[in-house]
Amino acid sequence: MIELPPVCDYEGSDYRTRFWEGQGRDYEDQVERIALRRLMPPAGDTLIEIGAGYGRLAHEYRGYGRVVLFDYSRSLLREAQAQLENDPRFIYVAGNWYTMPFVDGLFSTLVQIRTLHHAADAPALFYELARIARPQGCYVLEFANKKNLKAIARYWVGRQAWSPFSPEPVEFAALNFDFHPQWIRQQLLAVGFSPGRALTVSHYRFAPLKKLAPTSLLVTLDALAQHTGNWCQLSPSVFMQVTHPASGPTAVPPAFFACPTCKTPLDKPVDGRFTCPNPQCRQQWRVENGLYDFKEPV
Ligand SMILES: C[S@@+](CC[C@H](N)C(=O)[O-])C[C@H]1O[C@@H](n2cnc3c(N)ncnc32)[C@H](O)[C@@H]1O
Numbered sequence: 001m002i003e004l005p006p007v008c009d010y011e012g013s014d015y016r017t018r019f020w021e022g023q024g025r026d027y028e029d030q031v032e033r034i035a036l037r038r039l040m041p042p043a044g045d046t047l048i049e050i051g052a053g054y055g056r057l058a059h060e061y062r063g064y065g066r067v068v069l070f071d072y073s074r075s076l077l078r079e080a081q082a083q084l085e086n087d088p089r090f091i092y093v094a095g096n097w098y099t100m101p102f103v104d105g106l107f108s109t110l111v112q113i114r115t116l117h118h119a120a121d122a123p124a125l126f127y128e129l130a131r132i133a134r135p136q137g138c139y140v141l142e143f144a145n146k147k148n149l150k151a152i153a154r155y156w157v158g159r160q161a162w163s164p165f166s167p168e169p170v171e172f173a174a175l176n177f178d179f180h181p182q183w184i185r186q187q188l189l190a191v192g193f194s195p196g197r198a199l200t201v202s203h204y205r206f207a208p209l210k211k212l213a214p215t216s217l218l219v220t221l222d223a224l225a226q227h228t229g230n231w232c233q234l235s236p237s238v239f240m241q242v243t244h245p246a247s248g249p250t251a252v253p254p255a256f257f258a259c260p261t262c263k264t265p266l267d268k269p270v271d272g273r274f275t276c277p278n279p280q281c282r283q284q285w286r287v288e289n290g291l292y293d294f295k296e297p298v
Pocket of ligand 1: 051073
């Protein structure tokens with residue numbers, strides 16, 4: 001068995017109520033939506049959100065025919081499912097982003113927001129995403145920027161040991177990483193993605209300022225400042241519009257799920273189970289109450 005990188009496990013977490021609802025983060029939520037709308041094609045056939053959590057951003061995908069909400073946490077996906085009720089366009093898939101349970105070239109659009117900071121091995125994740133990306137499609141990636149103004153100031157006055165200018169990721173808390181924009185670009189290029197337009201986001205993420213100024217004003221100012229992202233990135237969050245690899249396979253319907261271990265395409269589940277048809281593998285995966293569960297084999 002190949003050893004996979006460690007995962008930041010949100011199973012059973014109260015992420016929605018502890019971090020978002022009523023927690024004074026309307027500003028962050030609104031500016032992220034603005035950036036997402038600016039970079040993501042508004043409509044398409046198949047979209048996946050990687051690390052979708054409880055589906056905070058799910059309503060942004062209304063122009064898409066099929067939307068996969070993918071996350072390691074079954075409990076957060078159940079919250080998404082309850083929130084979105086019976087909208088048949090949504091597909092809930094639990095699994096690990098280092099071993100995605102999909103056939104090659106499936107998704108026209110990939111979205112990843114507020115999750116890369118949990119990737120202990122971002123190059124391995126990008127490699128897997130390039131495999132499931134349909135050629136010429138669009139990947140909207142958000143990442144936590146280590147070269148932000150606060151980190152630079154702290155470094156210059158000696159209150160932070162690590163340099164915000166060095167390219168390698170910094171693990172500032174267990175399984176929480178900040179990344180240098182240049183390093184991200186290099187890793188994307190290495191697996192065939194083409195990084196393009198960048199937006200800087202959350203310029204005014206500063207608690208005293210958020211208390212003082214109306215949210216609507218900060219959101220308007222941030223929306224203007226986002227455009228500076230193409231020249232320099234000094235905000236804590238960066239959104240990037242990335243084009244999928246130019247060539248490669250395109251999935252042919254009905255092919256959709258694949259064994260996360262050996263990547264053999266899977267037939268429809270029987271009695272709530274997928275069985276990998278590869279005689280060397282034969283692993284089984286559970287489907288329960290609308291949740292496709294690829295976290296571990298049955
Ligand atoms: C901070 S939350 C962000 C959720 C959502 N993107 C949002 O902005 O509201 C990070 C999410 O990444 C997921 N995650 C972390 N590591 C993962 C992995 N290896 N595979 C799949 N999901 C993962 C967590 O379960 C969690 O839901």
